[in-house]
Amino acid sequence: MWRRERDLTGWMSLSRKPQVTWYGWDGDRLTTIQNDRSRIQTIYQPGSFTPLIRVETATGEQAKTQRRSLADTLQQSGGEDGGSVVFPPVLVQMLDRLESEILADPGE
Secondary structure, eight states, rough: OOOOOOOOSOOOOOOOOOOOOEEEEEEEEEEEEEEEEEEEEEEEETTTEEEEEEEEEEHHHHHOOOOOOHHHHHHHHHTSSSOEEEEEEHHHHHHHHHHHHHOOOOTO
16 A cells, blocks of 8 residues: 655745734624724614614724813813813813723723
């Protein structure tokens, strides 16, 4: 009985870079799909699988966005007359601390 063997010690190169896709879940609901080209986020009706909003963002656009703190967002959203509001520095510090506590412990 004869047996034929081949030497497979060479390297194989891929013709293109593999694509990685990340999936984000909220229980059984798929909320985020992200790869190196885009991110798709879906918001559902509370307690259901019915989508309310779907936001699709190109990766290049994500790099342009700037994160605003809670205090900045509230000040820019303005008062009843639509103009911007200026908070005292102590209130800004309290809101920043509250925001960092909320972001630090999302499980509770």
